Amino acid sequence: MTVGLDxxxxxxxxxxxxxxxxxxxxxxxxxxxxxxxxxxxxVRAGRRHLTVTQVIGGLETDLLAAAGAVDTLTxxxxxxxxxxxxxxVNQAALGGSLTLVEYSALALxxxxxxxxxxxxxxxxxxxxxxxxxxxxxxxxxxRAGENPFDGAPCLxxxxxRPDVAVVHVDAADKAGxxxxxxxxxxxxxxxxxxxxxxxxxxxxxxxxxxxxSNVDIPAxxxxxVIPAPRGAxxxxxxxxxxxxxxxxxxxxDAGASGPAGLAAYLERWVYGTASFDEYLLRAVA
Amino acid sequence: xxxxxxxxxxxxxxxxxSLQVRDGDVTVVxxxxxxxCGFLARRTHAPSVRLLLEIGAFEPDPTESAxxxxxxxxxxxxxxxxxxxxxxxxxxxxxxxxxxxLGALEVDQWGSLNTTEIVAEDGTRRRFRGxxxxxxxxxxxxxTVIIMTHQPRKFASTLAFLTSPGRRVDGRSxxxxxxxxxxxxxxxxxxxxxxxxxxxxxxxxxxxGEDPDAVVAATPIPLAVPAGGPAETPSPTRFQLxxxxxxxxxxxxxxx
Numbered sequence: 001m002t003v004g005l006d007x008x009x010x011x012x013x014x015x016x017x018x019x020x021x022x023x024x025x026x027x028x029x030x031x032x033x034x035x036x037x038x039x040x041x042x043v044r045a046g047r048r049h050l051t052v053t054q055v056i057g058g059l060e061t062d063l064l065a066a067a068g069a070v071d072t073l074t075x076x077x078x079x080x081x082x083x084x085x086x087x088x089v090n091q092a093a094l095g096g097s098l099t100l101v102e103y104s105a106l107a108l109x110x111x112x113x114x115x116x117x118x119x120x121x122x123x124x125x126x127x128x129x130x131x132x133x134x135x136x137x138x139x140x141x142x143r144a145g146e147n148p149f150d151g152a153p154c155l156x157x158x159x160x161r162p163d164v165a166v167v168h169v170d171a172a173d174k175a176g177x178x179x180x181x182x183x184x185x186x187x188x189x190x191x192x193x194x195x196x197x198x199x200x201x202x203x204x205x206x207x208x209x210x211x212x213s214n215v216d217i218p219a220x221x222x223x224x225v226i227p228a229p230r231g232a233x234x235x236x237x238x239x240x241x242x243x244x245x246x247x248x249x250x251x252x253d254a255g256a257s258g259p260a261g262l263a264a265y266l267e268r269w270v271y272g273t274a275s276f277d278e279y280l281l282r283a284v285a
Numbered sequence: 286x287x288x289x290x291x292x293x294x295x296x297x298x299x300x301x302x303s304l305q306v307r308d309g310d311v312t313v314v315x316x317x318x319x320x321x322c323g324f325l326a327r328r329t330h331a332p333s334v335r336l337l338l339e340i341g342a343f344e345p346d347p348t349e350s351a352x353x354x355x356x357x358x359x360x361x362x363x364x365x366x367x368x369x370x371x372x373x374x375x376x377x378x379x380x381x382x383x384x385x386x387l388g389a390l391e392v393d394q395w396g397s398l399n400t401t402e403i404v405a406e407d408g409t410r411r412r413f414r415g416x417x418x419x420x421x422x423x424x425x426x427x428x429t430v431i432i433m434t435h436q437p438r439k440f441a442s443t444l445a446f447l448t449s450p451g452r453r454v455d456g457r458s459x460x461x462x463x464x465x466x467x468x469x470x471x472x473x474x475x476x477x478x479x480x481x482x483x484x485x486x487x488x489x490x491x492x493x494g495e496d497p498d499a500v501v502a503a504t505p506i507p508l509a510v511p512a513g514g515p516a517e518t519p520s521p522t523r524f525q526l527x528x529x530x531x532x533x534x535x536x537x538x539x540x541x
Contacts, residue, residue, distance in 0.1 A: 029340060030355035055369065056417060058355070077400075077415020081316070081353020082538070090412040102401060104420035105339060106373040113370065124378065126421045129450040129462035131401075153463030183341030183360060185369040238357050245352070 006174045007225045011276070014198055014224050015041040018164060023051040025112070025162035026060050027190040028235060030081045031243045034060040035166045035200050037231035037276040043067040044270060053162050054078070055108050055186035059235050059251070062088040063270070066255070066262040070098055074160075076105035083248045087255025088262050095259070101135050103127065107157065109186045111141075114159035116192035123147070123154045165194030168232045169217065170240065172201035173208070176222025177215045182238030184216065191217050198224035200231050202240055230280055247283055292521045294475035295540035296529055297492050298432065299325055300521040302386070302473045305430040310334045310384040313377060313422050316354045318432045318539045319386035321529065322473075328528055337376060339418035341367045350536045373421045380465065385422035385429040391444050392431055394506040396451030396469025396481045398423065399444040416448050423449035427466045435474035440506045452481060476500050478518055485509065490516040 015038070018024075028034030039060040042050075049071045054061055057078025064070050066088030073093075078086050092098035103111075107126045114122035127133045127142070133155060136142040145156040167187055172178040178199045180187060191197050199217060204227050234244035234251075254261040273279040292300075295318070302322030306312065308331040314323040320336075324346075327334045335344055340354050346362030353359070360366070376382050390413055391399035400419050402412045423429055433439060452459065452468040459468055471489070472479040477500045480489040487509040491497050497515050501508055534540045 030353055032340075032355040032357065056355075075415070077417045079353070079414040081355055083352065085412070085414065093412065094410055102415050104416045104424075105369060105418045106378060106421040109369055109374070125463050125465065126378070126424045128424065128464055129447075129454040129457065129459075130397075130420055130424075131447040132416060132420055153461075155463075181366075182357065183338070183363075183366045183368070185340045188368055189370060236355075236357055238360070242357070243352075 005219070007176050007222060008174050008204065009224050009226060011037055011041045011226050011228060014226055015045050018042065018047060020047055021049045023053065023163040025165035025190050025194045026052060026054040027165065027167045027187045028058040028060050028232070029056045029185045030058045030079055031083065031248060032058070032236045032238070033168045034058045034232050034235040035168045036060055036063070036233060036235060037228040038166050038200055039063040040270050040276050040279060042069060043266065053108070053160060055105050055190065057086050057089060059248070062086040062255070065089040065092045065098055067266055068092070068097065072099040072101065074101040074103065074108065076103050076108045080248055080252055083245070084252035084256065087252065091259050091262070101139065102132055103136065104132060105186070107155070109189050111157050111160040112186065112189040112193035114157065115161040116189055119159055121156050121158055123156050125154060127155050128153060160193055162194045164196045164198065165191050166198045166200060167191045167217070168200045168237065169202070170237065171203045171205050171210060172199045172225050173205055173210060173219070174225060175207060176217070176219035176225050177207070177210055178217040178222065179210045179214050180216045188216065192221060196223045197221055198226055200226045200228045202229055202231070202237060228276065231276065233280060234283065244283070290521070290523055290526065292526055293540060296521055296526055298434070298473065298475040299529055299534070299540050300525050301478055301492065301518050302430065302432045303329065304519070305471055305473060306331045306334055306384060308333050311337070311376065311382050312384040312386060313337050313339060313372065313382055313418065313426065314386045315388050315419065317388055319388055321533050321539050322432055323386055324533050325525060325528060329525060337372050337382070339369055339372050341369055341372055343367065350534070350538060369418070373418045377421055377425045380425065382425065383427045385426035387419055387422060387429055387431055387449070389431055389433050389439070391439055391441050392433065392472055393442055393444055393451065394486045394508070395453040396429070396431060396472065397444060397447050397454060398431065398449040398451070399446045400448045401446040404445045420449045423451070423468070424464050425466060429469045431469055431472045433472065433474055435476040435503060437503050437505050440504050442506055476503070477515070479504070479508065487511065488515045490518040492518045493520050
């Protein structure tokens with residue numbers, strides 16, 4: 001058995017290494033598999049001026065936006081499914097403190113894919129003719145062009161390489177080989193696009209315990225392995241636990257009452273707890 | 286109309302929407318009513334339709350009401366799990382999807398959709414969930430069908446934000462824009478079926494009990510009416526209603 005590298009670190013130590021202004025890539029999707037433990041720790045640490053890229057926004061995104069930690073969010077939309085909209089994101093955007101750059105889900109995934117592969121650019125027909133193309137064009141991230149082979153219109157997109165990606169996985173070994181069950185949406189491209197990747201794991205297993213055929217993220221691209229059982233709570237992790245609908249509804253209701261409601265939620269559940277474990281104990285009590 | 290059978294507007298919409306699905310369609314469905322339409326079609330006239338969810342679930346067959354596309358209940362019974370790049374990339378952008386079923390906040394006469402934000406008369410902006418895979422489906426599916434409740438404010442000749450392109454945008458055709466597929470072929474509401482074609486929108490049928498003139502008045506986009514008047518949409522059958530009530534939307538979230 002290979003001894004290999006040990007990339008384990010605590011959530012606190014990992015967040016201490018993330019500077020203000022970092023470009024983060026997140027990989028939760030609405031009410032599933034959000035890196036909530038990570039978002040809490042970032043908020044408690046008072047990080048500011050983050051850029052966040054996420055194909056579909058969810059609770060983690062909204063917590064960071066509600067805390068005023070994010071200057072720019074590039075996303076393909078998002079919600080908390082039927083529980084409600086991303087009030088934190090929407091309020092910050094409408095209030096002018098957050099710049100929203102909206103893509104289609106596929107177009108943003110393709111930009112991450114191009115970043116992962118080191119492609120000079122990638123082309124698509126998504127977003128052509130829509131208002132979605134305007135903001136990314138103004139920002140110099142995409143441009144209307146034509147297929148060099150047949151002259152047809154296409155949208156030429158630059159590759160996207162965030163600084164740090166944080167992905168919640170089912171299991172990881174200490175080197176970082178990680179497994180995910182269920183649908184994987186844009187997790188593969190998000191994890192691979194970033195210059196640095198942290199996997200937050202429900203469970204740490206021995207090297208070799210994950211059958212190589214089942215490794216979704218190879219240790220070769222992983223920089224940190226962070227143990228966080230129930231770290232996606234109150235969002236769901238397929239095969240491990242369901243979302244907590246009552247807690248999500250409480251969060252949405254707090255957001256519906258405006259920025260003060262979200263501030264009160266953060267005060268009670270994030271700033272008012274010393275650790276994610278304390279939050280879990282209080283929330284499920 | 287079968288004597289004694291009654292239905293809600295939402296049930297009528299689900300049934301009329303399901304009739305737009307053809308057997309053999311490969312379909313990407315959005316959450317909510319589009320999903321009810323897709324599952325209903327599969328259990329009635331289109332048993333070989335293949336339903337895909339952008340999150341990476343192939344042919345799900347859920348038995349419980351799901352809170353959304355990211356609710357694991359929604360993925361139950363899937364024949365395969367994959368990624369968004371497999372569903373929206375390989376299947377959809379790869380030209381393997383024949384039908385997209387989409388909801389909308391706002392639609393224009395060419396079937397372009399807004400799912401991003403609404404601007405009220407006083408200038409207040411309200412943001413919604415955004416594109417997700419909606420723009421991708423509109424850009425690449427062979428055809429799309431729009432499923433929505435019928436409110437005059439949802440029809441606009443100029444959208445507050447054009448999230449997903451329809452048959453024409455600013456006078457330009459889909460090939461001129463670089464888009465593939467025919468685009469939207471129908472807007473199905475809880476009052477009527479509006480066909481979309483090369484010349485624009487036509488009131489194809491009104492649902493049982495609806496007055497065509499009232500429907501036209503409640504549809505503030507250019508809307509042609511056939512010379513003999515619109516047809517009547519087929520009434521829901523007892524079998525369709527039983528399926529909706531017992532299996533597809535037992536909590537009545539979409540069809541109540």
